[in-house]
Amino acid sequence: MREDQLYRIPSGCAVVGILNQDGFRISGEGIIRSIAVMHDRSNGLGGGFAGYGIYPDFPDLYAFHILYDDRQAVITTEDIIQNLCEVEHSEVIPFREIKEVQNYPYFKRYFLFPKGKIFSEDDEVVKLVMKINSSISGAYVISSGKNMGIFKGVGYPEDIGRFFRLEEYQAYCWISHGRFPTNSVGWWGGAHPFGLLSWSVVHNGEISSYGINRRYLQNFDYHCNLQTDTEVITYLVDLLGRKHQIRISFLGSVLASPFWHEIDLMSEPEKTFYRSLRMIYGGALLNGPFSIIVGFDKGMFGLVDRIKLRPMIAAWKDSTFYLSSEESAIREIAPDLDEIRPLQAGEVVSGQVGEKISYGKKCFVSRV
Amino acid sequence: MKKLAMAKSVLFPEFKVIRDTDRCIACQVCVRQCANDVHHYDQDDDTVSCQDERCVGCQRCVTLCPTNALEVKKREVGFHPNANWSVQHIRNLYKQSETGGVLLSGMGCDQPYRIYWDHLLLNASQITNPSIDPLREPIELKTFLGAKEEMLDIDWNQDFPVIKTQLAPQLELNLPILFSAMSYGSISYNAFHSIVEAAREVGTHCNSGEGGLHPDFYPYGKNIIVQVASGRFGVHRDYLQVAGAVEIKIGQGAKPGIGGHLPGEKVSLEISQTRKIPEGSDAISPAPHHDIYSIEDLQRLIFAIKESISYEKPVSVKIAAVHNIAAIASGAIRAGADIVAIDGIRGGTGAAPQVIRDNVGIPIELALAQVDERLRQEGIRHRASLVIAGGIRSSADVIKAIALGADAVYIGTATLVALGCHLCQKCYTGKCNWGIATQDPYLTKRLNPSIGKRRLVNLMRAWAFEIKEMLGGMGVNSIQSLRGNKEHLRTVGLTREESQILGVKPAGEGW
Numbered sequence: 001m002r003e004d005q006l007y008r009i010p011s012g013c014a015v016v017g018i019l020n021q022d023g024f025r026i027s028g029e030g031i032i033r034s035i036a037v038m039h040d041r042s043n044g045l046g047g048g049f050a051g052y053g054i055y056p057d058f059p060d061l062y063a064f065h066i067l068y069d070d071r072q073a074v075i076t077t078e079d080i081i082q083n084l085c086e087v088e089h090s091e092v093i094p095f096r097e098i099k100e101v102q103n104y105p106y107f108k109r110y111f112l113f114p115k116g117k118i119f120s121e122d123d124e125v126v127k128l129v130m131k132i133n134s135s136i137s138g139a140y141v142i143s144s145g146k147n148m149g150i151f152k153g154v155g156y157p158e159d160i161g162r163f164f165r166l167e168e169y170q171a172y173c174w175i176s177h178g179r180f181p182t183n184s185v186g187w188w189g190g191a192h193p194f195g196l197l198s199w200s201v202v203h204n205g206e207i208s209s210y211g212i213n214r215r216y217l218q219n220f221d222y223h224c225n226l227q228t229d230t231e232v233i234t235y236l237v238d239l240l241g242r243k244h245q246i247r248i249s250f251l252g253s254v255l256a257s258p259f260w261h262e263i264d265l266m267s268e269p270e271k272t273f274y275r276s277l278r279m280i281y282g283g284a285l286l287n288g289p290f291s292i293i294v295g296f297d298k299g300m301f302g303l304v305d306r307i308k309l310r311p312m313i314a315a316w317k318d319s320t321f322y323l324s325s326e327e328s329a330i331r332e333i334a335p336d337l338d339e340i341r342p343l344q345a346g347e348v349v350s351g352q353v354g355e356k357i358s359y360g361k362k363c364f365v366s367r368v
Numbered sequence: 369m370k371k372l373a374m375a376k377s378v379l380f381p382e383f384k385v386i387r388d389t390d391r392c393i394a395c396q397v398c399v400r401q402c403a404n405d406v407h408h409y410d411q412d413d414d415t416v417s418c419q420d421e422r423c424v425g426c427q428r429c430v431t432l433c434p435t436n437a438l439e440v441k442k443r444e445v446g447f448h449p450n451a452n453w454s455v456q457h458i459r460n461l462y463k464q465s466e467t468g469g470v471l472l473s474g475m476g477c478d479q480p481y482r483i484y485w486d487h488l489l490l491n492a493s494q495i496t497n498p499s500i501d502p503l504r505e506p507i508e509l510k511t512f513l514g515a516k517e518e519m520l521d522i523d524w525n526q527d528f529p530v531i532k533t534q535l536a537p538q539l540e541l542n543l544p545i546l547f548s549a550m551s552y553g554s555i556s557y558n559a560f561h562s563i564v565e566a567a568r569e570v571g572t573h574c575n576s577g578e579g580g581l582h583p584d585f586y587p588y589g590k591n592i593i594v595q596v597a598s599g600r601f602g603v604h605r606d607y608l609q610v611a612g613a614v615e616i617k618i619g620q621g622a623k624p625g626i627g628g629h630l631p632g633e634k635v636s637l638e639i640s641q642t643r644k645i646p647e648g649s650d651a652i653s654p655a656p657h658h659d660i661y662s663i664e665d666l667q668r669l670i671f672a673i674k675e676s677i678s679y680e681k682p683v684s685v686k687i688a689a690v691h692n693i694a695a696i697a698s699g700a701i702r703a704g705a706d707i708v709a710i711d712g713i714r715g716g717t718g719a720a721p722q723v724i725r726d727n728v729g730i731p732i733e734l735a736l737a738q739v740d741e742r743l744r745q746e747g748i749r750h751r752a753s754l755v756i757a758g759g760i761r762s763s764a765d766v767i768k769a770i771a772l773g774a775d776a777v778y779i780g781t782a783t784l785v786a787l788g789c790h791l792c793q794k795c796y797t798g799k800c801n802w803g804i805a806t807q808d809p810y811l812t813k814r815l816n817p818s819i820g821k822r823r824l825v826n827l828m829r830a831w832a833f834e835i836k837e838m839l840g841g842m843g844v845n846s847i848q849s850l851r852g853n854k855e856h857l858r859t860v861g862l863t864r865e866e867s868q869i870l871g872v873k874p875a876g877e878g879w
Contacts (some may be wrong), residue, residue, distance in 0.1 A: 206497040208843040211855030219518075219747050227879065244519045250529065260510045269528050276531050278848075279512050279538065280520050283750075287849035288497050306845060307505055309498055 013192075013204035014041035014157075014178035015312075016330075017293040017323040019300040023353045024319070025053050028166025030333045031174040036158035037329045042178030046191035047160040048152025050143070050200035050295050051171035059147045061088055061111040062125050062197075067189050068106040070138030077132055077139040084128055085112040093151075093164070100159040105188050107142075109149065122197055122242065129196065134225050140189040145198030146297065152177075152191035160191075172353060175295045177202035194230040197242070198297040201234045204325055205290030205310045216283030229290075236284050237294055248301055252348035254281045256306045291343070293323050301350035308345035315340040321351035379462050381420035384443040385429075391437035392416060398429035398438060403799040403811055426792040428801035460722070472631075473722035474795030474805065476622055476714040476759055476781060477729075483714075484733035484862075485765045488772075489875055491856040493843040500845050502836035508846040509832060511776050513613075513753040514538035514682040515706040536706060537682050539593075539613050542571030543832045544770055544847055547824075548757050548780030549595055549617065549686070551579025553630050553639045553651065554718030554795065556812040559787060559804045562820025564588040569821065570828045573612055575778070578628050578653060580642040586610050593684065596673065598627045599653030601643040605676065613707070614673050615684040616666070618657070621715025621758040624688030624729045627653030629719040633798040636807040667703035674704070682706035682753075689713065689735035689758065690728075694742035701743065701752040709778065710735055712758030716781040718805055719796035732758040733772065737870045740773025740852055749852075763834035772870065773852040786827045787820050855879065 016034050020026065028051060035047070055063050064081075068074050081087060093107035114124040129141045143150035148171075151164040157178040161167075177192040193200040207213065207229040214224045214232055220243070222235040233255075240246045240254055254277055263274045278285070289309030293302050302323040304312045315322040315330045316339045322330045327340065343349055385406060394414050398407040404422045407429065409415075423440060430438045445455050460471055493499040500507065515536040523530045547567055552560045554577060561584075567574040568591045575593045576585075580602015585592065589610030596603050597617040608614055619625065630639075630651035640647040660666050670683050677683075684707035685700040687693070697708050712732025717725065736756050743749040756769055757778035769777050785791065788802040795805035803814035835847075844850050858875040859867045867874050 206843070208493070208497055208856075209849035209853060211853035212849060212851055215744055215852055218744055219749065245524075246522070247524055247529070259506050260508050261506060269530065273529060273531060276520060276533075276535055279535065280516050280533075282516075282848040282851070285846060285848050287844045287846060289843070307500070 013180055013202070014038035014325045014329070015176070015202040015204050015291065015293050015323070016325065017173070017175040017202075017295065017300050017302070018333075019173045019321045019351050019353070020319055021321055021351055021353055021355055022319040023053070023172050023298075025170035025172050026174075028161060028169050028171065028174060031176050032158050032161035032166060034324070034329045034333050035161075035176040035178055036156075037332045038178055038324075038326055039156060039158070041180060041325060042156060043180045044156050045154060045181045046152070046179030047155055047157025047177065048150060048191045048193050048202075049157070049161055049164070049166060049174060049176045050148060050150045050193045050195065050202075051166070051169050052148045052173040052198075052295060052297070053171045054149055054169045055111070055147045058089065058111040061113055062144055062146055063149050064110040064112060064144050065093065065142040065149050065151070066108050066110065066132070067140045067142050068108065068138060071106075073136050073138030074106070074108070076136050080128070080132065080136075081110060081112065084116075084124075085114050087112040094168075095163050096165055098159060098163055101153065101155045101163045104153060104163070125197060126238070130223060134223060142189065143195035143200065145195060145200070148198055148200070148295075148297075150193050150195045150200055152193065153188045154191060173295055173300050175200060175202055175293050175300065189226070190228065192228075192230050193295070194226075194228065194234045196234050196238050199234055199237055199241075200295040201230050201237065201292060203230045203233055203290055203292045205229070205292075205305065206288050207232065207286055207290060208288030209286055212283055213286065219283075233286065233290075233292060236286070240281070240284060241296070248296070248299070248350050249348055251301070252303050252346050253277050254284050255286045256303060256346040257285055258346060259306070291325065298354070299350060299352035301348050302343055303348050304343045304345060306346050308343075312343040313340065314343055314349045323349070377462070377466060379421065379459065379466070380445065381423065381443055382459075383420060383423040383425045384441050385418040385420050385423055386439040386441065387416065387418065388437045388439075389415075391435040393435055393437075395434060397432050397434060401428050401432050401801060403801050403806075403808065424792045424794045425790075426794070426801050427790045471722045472629075472719050472796045473725055474716075474718055474720075474793045475791055476716040477726050478793070479726050481713065481731060483759070484731055484866075484870065485761075485768055487859055487862050488733075488768045488870075488872065489858045489860055490764070490767065490771070490838060490842065491858070492841040497843040499843055500840040502833070502840045505840070505845060507836040507839050508848070509543040509835060511541040511544040511847060512538040513541065513707050513755065513775055515752055516750040518750055537680055539573055539682060539707075540571075541573065541776060543828060543835070544774075544776035545766060545828060545831065546572050546593070546755065546776055546778050547574035547783050548716075548778035549575035549577040549593075549615070550718070550780055550783070551577025551595075551628075551630070552582050552585075552642055553577075553579040553634060553807075555784075555805055556800075556803060556807060556815060557582065557638065558812050558815040558817045558820065559784075560585065561817040562787060562815065562824060563783060564592060565817060565821035566824035566828070567591040569825050572828070575615065576611075578617055579630070579639070580644070581607055581610070582638065582642050595686075596669075597653055598655070598657045599651060601645065601651060601653075608673065608676050611681065613682045613684055614677065615686050615707075615709065616657075616669060616673070617686045618660070618666075619686070619688030619690075619711070620717060621688050621711030621713055621729055621732070622717035622725045623720040624690050624724070626655045626721070626724060629653070629717075629796075631719055631796055631798065634807045639807060663699045663703055666700065670704040684709050684755070686711060688715070689730045689732055691730065693730070693735045694738045697739045697754075698742055698746055698748065701748055705752050707753045707755055708739070709755040709757060710739060711778075712756070714759030715757050716784075717795075732756050733769075734866075734869050736769065736772050736774055737872075741871055744852075763831035764838070766831060767835050767838050767850070768857065770847060770850050771853055771857050772872075773854075775851060782827070783824060786823050787815060
C-alpha cells in the first residue's frame, strides 16, 4: 500500500444493490446502468462492484482478487500464497482498454484454499489477507470470498464496470458504489466496495465514531490499515456476524442501536436484550451519517444510521430485492415495482436467496 | 509538646484586608463570619479593625459584607526578586523553623505544572458530516461502569433471542460524572448530605471516602460508592452491603504513597461514632494496606469483598497516578477490579503534607492516555471501566477525558467550589468559613443541604447540556462513540513526545 494513502478521506457516495432471491444470475449490465443514473453522486475518483455467484467453476475456493502497484510485489505475494495455500488456478483479471480509465494497476485472481489450519479456514484466510495487506507494499487483497469478487478502481463506476467487462459475468447479487471523495485519491485500492471473506460493503457517509471503532477492533486482532470508514464497517460486520454469530437482522441493534430512552420504554425480554447488546458492544456502535449495503454469501442487507442522515430506499419486484441511494437508479432497471419504501433510522432490511419475498414484510426493524 | 515561648514570628501576613471605612457600617458581619478571628470590633470607637496575619484569603467576609466595604488581596511581598528562593519557599522555611513539623495543606497541587487539558482541542463537523442539534435530536450520556464481557452468548433459536451470558454487575450513570471521594469528617454533614442528595437526583454516584457512612445516609446507599481504605474506618458488613459499589482505596492523587489524614480537630462525636475512633484523635491511615503488600494480596481483598457482597456490585480500585501507572492498572484489573479509578497529581485532599501534594505523582491526562492504550494492547480494556480524577474543572475537561479513554470522571474540588469553596487550601484546620470542610456546628450550619443539593444538580445539568452541544457538534449522538476516540482530539503547543504519550495528533494534522 502506498504511504501517502494512509489518511482517512470523507466522502459522499452513491450505493446500489440488486439481489435475486431465486438465485437466478444476471449479467453486470443492469447494475452498471443503474449506478450510472447516479453519476452526479460520484466525482470520478472511485467506483466499484461486487458480484456473487460469478465463479461457478470454483464455488468452494476462496477467490482472491489482488491489486499490484509493483511488479516485485507480485513475486513476494505469490511466494507467501504458495507457502500457505493450495492454488488451483490463477490468472490475470480480464479488462478492456478504454479512454476514460487510465493508469490502471495490475490485477490478478487466485482460486485457493489454506493448507495447514490451526484455526478455522476463514480465520486462516483473514490472517493471510491481513498479512499481505499490512506487510507487502504494492500488493493489496481486494476480495477474498468464495464464489464472489470485487472489481474497483479510480474513475466513474460505469467506466470501471466497462473496464472490467462486467457484462461478461453472471451474478445473483450485485452491489455497486460511486464515490465522491473530498480530496483526490490516486489509488485503486481506496475505491469501494471493501471486502473481507464473503462480506462486501459499500457505504455512503462518514463515521464519526471511527477512532473508537478502530481501537475496539484492535482488541479482536483486526488491524485497520486502510484508514477508511468502510474498512471498519466491514470488520465490525465480520466480527459480529461471523465470529459472534449475531443474526444479520439484529446487526442494526448493535451498529445503529436503539436509543436508551426507547429501550427504557420496552418490555421484557426486549429490554434486557437491547440493554445488554448496548452495554457489551458499545465500541461497535457506529455514529455519524451513513447508509450501507452489505453483500454476503446468498444475501444482502441495507442499514442506515440511528437518525437517518443519509438516504436509502428498498424496493421489490417479483423475486428481486433492490437497495439504492436514489429511487431513480432502481426505476432505471425496474420501472414497475411491486413495493418501494425508504429505510427507517437504524433499520436492517435484508433479503436472502431462497427466502420468499413478501413485499417488505420480511424486513427486520431493529428499532422495535 | 509544650510550645516554647518564641519571639515574634517572622512570618508575614499572606493577605491584606482592605476596609473602606466610608462604606463600613460596623455591622460586624465580618467579625461573626470569620472563624480565623481576623476582624475585631472595638465597642468604644464603634469601629472594626483587622489582623491581616490571621487571614487565609477565603473571601467569606468579602462576599457577605452588606456594603461591599471589604477587599482581601494577596499581599505583595517586598523581597528582593529571586527565581530560586520563591516567597513560598521562604514562608515554608520560616514556618518549619518555628514549628518543627510537616507542613500540611488542603486541596490539590497548585504548582504550575502543565495542564494538558488546556493543550487539547476538540473537533466539530463541517459539510461532510452534519452536526447534530441536541435541542432537536437525542444525544446520549448514559454510562455503565463495571466489567464488560468480550462477547454475548445468545440463543437465537427462540421466538425472541435469549442472552445466555450472565452480565457482570454495573453502575448505571445518567452522565459520565461522579462525585469524588470526600469523607464525612473531611467535609461536614451538610456538605455530605448535599452531595448524596444531588447524586440521587442526577442519577449518578458519590463516594463515601474512607470515613465510613453516617446512619442517616444509608437510605442513599444505592447512589454511594463506599471506600475501604488502609485505616478501614467504619467498614463493616452493612456498610459494604448498602452501597452501590465498593472501592478499595490504595492511593490518592494528592498524596500518593501515604494514607489518609484527618486532624483530630475535626473528629467530633458524630465523626468518632461513624469512624469508630475516639473523639478528638487524629485519624491517620497507614501508608499501605497492611493486608496488601503485593498484587496477589489485592486480589484476595477484592474477592473477600466480592464474597461479602455476593458478587452483586462492582468493586473499584482507586490508585494514584504514578510513573508506572499503566502496568499497575493492568495488574489491578487482572486481580479482579471491575473499575479502576485513577487520581492525578492535581487531585484534591482535606489534608496532605504539602511537599507530597506538590511533588509526587503525574498529571492525570498522561496517565489516562497510557493506561487506556496499554489495556487495549493487552486486550483487557473491556474487563474494567476507567474513572479518572484530579483537577477536572469544566465540561470541556470531562469530554476531553472521555475522548482520551475514560469511562467517567470523578469531580471533587469542582463539587466543593459549587458548594461555595473558595480554594483557600485550609481544609485541614477545620475552620472552613463556608461550612464545608469543618465540623464546628457554628460553621456547618452555613451550608444548607437543600441549597447545596440544588447548586450541584444545577452544575451537573449545565455540564450535561454543554457536553451534548459539543458531542452534537462532532456528529456523535452517544457518549459511547466518543469514549477513547482520540480522532476527535488534537494537541496544541505540546512537544512531539507529549503528543505521542497522549496518543493524539497535533492540531493541523487531518485524518
